[in-house]
Amino acid sequence: MFCLFRWLAGCAVLWLGASLALAQTLRNAAEERGVLVGTAVRPSLLLSEPRYAGTLSREFNMVEPEDAMKWWVVRPARDTFDFTQADQVVAFAAAHGMKVRGHTLVWGRTNPAWLKDLKATPAELARLLHEHIDRVAGHFRGRVFAWDVLNEALDENGSLRPSIWYDQPGFGYAGKGTAYIEQCFRWARAADPNALLFYNDAEGEAMNAKSDAIYKMVRDFRQRGVPIDGVGLQMHIFDLHPDIGSIRQNIARFTALGVQVHLTELDVALPVAPDGRASAADLQRQAEIYRQIAAACLASRGCTAIQTWGFTDKWSWIGSKSEHTLGAALLFDHNYTPKLAYGALRDSLATSPAAPRKDRGH
Numbered sequence: 001m002f003c004l005f006r007w008l009a010g011c012a013v014l015w016l017g018a019s020l021a022l023a024q025t026l027r028n029a030a031e032e033r034g035v036l037v038g039t040a041v042r043p044s045l046l047l048s049e050p051r052y053a054g055t056l057s058r059e060f061n062m063v064e065p066e067d068a069m070k071w072w073v074v075r076p077a078r079d080t081f082d083f084t085q086a087d088q089v090v091a092f093a094a095a096h097g098m099k100v101r102g103h104t105l106v107w108g109r110t111n112p113a114w115l116k117d118l119k120a121t122p123a124e125l126a127r128l129l130h131e132h133i134d135r136v137a138g139h140f141r142g143r144v145f146a147w148d149v150l151n152e153a154l155d156e157n158g159s160l161r162p163s164i165w166y167d168q169p170g171f172g173y174a175g176k177g178t179a180y181i182e183q184c185f186r187w188a189r190a191a192d193p194n195a196l197l198f199y200n201d202a203e204g205e206a207m208n209a210k211s212d213a214i215y216k217m218v219r220d221f222r223q224r225g226v227p228i229d230g231v232g233l234q235m236h237i238f239d240l241h242p243d244i245g246s247i248r249q250n251i252a253r254f255t256a257l258g259v260q261v262h263l264t265e266l267d268v269a270l271p272v273a274p275d276g277r278a279s280a281a282d283l284q285r286q287a288e289i290y291r292q293i294a295a296a297c298l299a300s301r302g303c304t305a306i307q308t309w310g311f312t313d314k315w316s317w318i319g320s321k322s323e324h325t326l327g328a329a330l331l332f333d334h335n336y337t338p339k340l341a342y343g344a345l346r347d348s349l350a351t352s353p354a355a356p357r358k359d360r361g362h
C-alpha cells in the first residue's frame with residue numbers, strides 16, 4: 001500500500017514537472033499575462049540554423065529585424081528598395097503567429113554610404129525621407145503592428161543630436177527643436193494609419209536628463225495631437241547594479257501620459273574571459289537584473305512588451321561591439337541551453353505583481 005502510494009505520488013510529481021516544463025515557455029507565460037515577449041532576429045539564421053528558428057518560435061510571440069529594416073538593407077541605392085530580408089522575417093512571424101515590430105524608419109546612424117555622401121538640399125532630403133517612410137511603412141502595412149519611427153534623436157543631456165535629418169543639413173527644421181521629429185511621426189501615421197508609432201532611444205531608461213527630455217517631447221506631442229503611441233526604452237544594460245526603482249518610476253511616468261512603453265533591446269552584458277565565459281556570480285546577478293527589469297515593466301499596465309536584443313549568446317551584437325571583452329548578455333548560451341536569466345525572466349512574467357488600477361496607460 002505504502003509502495004503504491006509512493007509510486008502514485010512519484011508519478012504525480014513527474015507529471016506535474018513535465019506539464020510545467022511543457023507549459024512554461026516565455027511565450028506561454030507572456031501570453032497568460034497578456035504581454036508581448038520579443039526578440040531581435042537575423043533573417044539568414046531562420047533558414048540556416050534549425051535550433052535558432054525552433055527556439056524563436058517556441059519562446060517568443062514578437063520579433064523585430066535586428067538590421068533588416070534599416071536604410072542600408074532596404075535601400076542599398078537611392079532608387080532601389082529591397083525588402084527580401086525583412087520579408088523573410090515577416091513571413092516567419094506570420095507562420096508562427098508572432099507580431100512584428102518595425103525598426104527603424106529614421107535614424108542618424110547606420111545609414112548607407114550613398115546617403116551619407118549625398119550632397120542634398122533640405123528640400124531634397126525632405127522628399128527623400130518622406131518617400132522612404134511612405135514606401136517602407138506602406139510595404140509592411142497591416143503586417144508590422146508597431147514602428148520605431150525615430151531612433152536615438154537625443155543626446156545624453158537631452159538636447160537634439162546633430163544628424164543628417166535634423167541639422168546636417170537637416171530636411172528643413174534645423175534649429176527648430178523637435179519639429180523634425182514631429183514631421184516624421186505625421187508622415188508615418190499617413191503611411192500606415194493603423195500601426196503604433198514609437199520613439200525609441202537608449203540611455204533614457206531611468207529618471208535622468210535624457211528621459212526628462214523624452215518625457216517633455218512626448219507630453220507636448222500628446223497635448224498637440226501629434227500621432228505618437230509609445231516610447232521604446234532600449235535597455236542595453238552594462239552596469240550590474242542598475243537603479244531599478246528609477247527605471248520603474250520612469251516607465252510609470254510615460255504610461256501615465258497614455259502612451260505604451262516597450263522595452264525594445266534588453267540585454268545585460270557581462271565581463272567575459274577570452275573563451276567567452278562569464279563568472280557564475282555574474283550569471284546569477286544577470287538573472288536577477290532580468291527578473292527585476294521585467295517586474296519594473298509589469299508594474300505599469302501600459303508597459304506592454306519586453307524584447308531582448310537577440311536571444312542566444314552565439315549571435316549577439318554585444319561581443320562584436322566590445323571586441324569580446326563583454327558578452328554572454330542574452331537568455332540562451334551558445335548551445336541554446338537556457339541560462340539562469342531565462343528562468344528569471346519567465347518567473348517574473350509568471351509571478352510579478354499585477355499593475356495597480358490607477359495606472360492610466362493602456
Ligand code: XIL
Nearest residue numbers: 066067103110151152202234265317
Ligand atoms: C545594432 C545591431 O545589433 C548590429 O547588428 C548593427 O551592426 C548595428 O546596430 N541601438 C539600436 C540598434 O537601436 O539598432 C542597434 O543594433 C543597437 C543599438
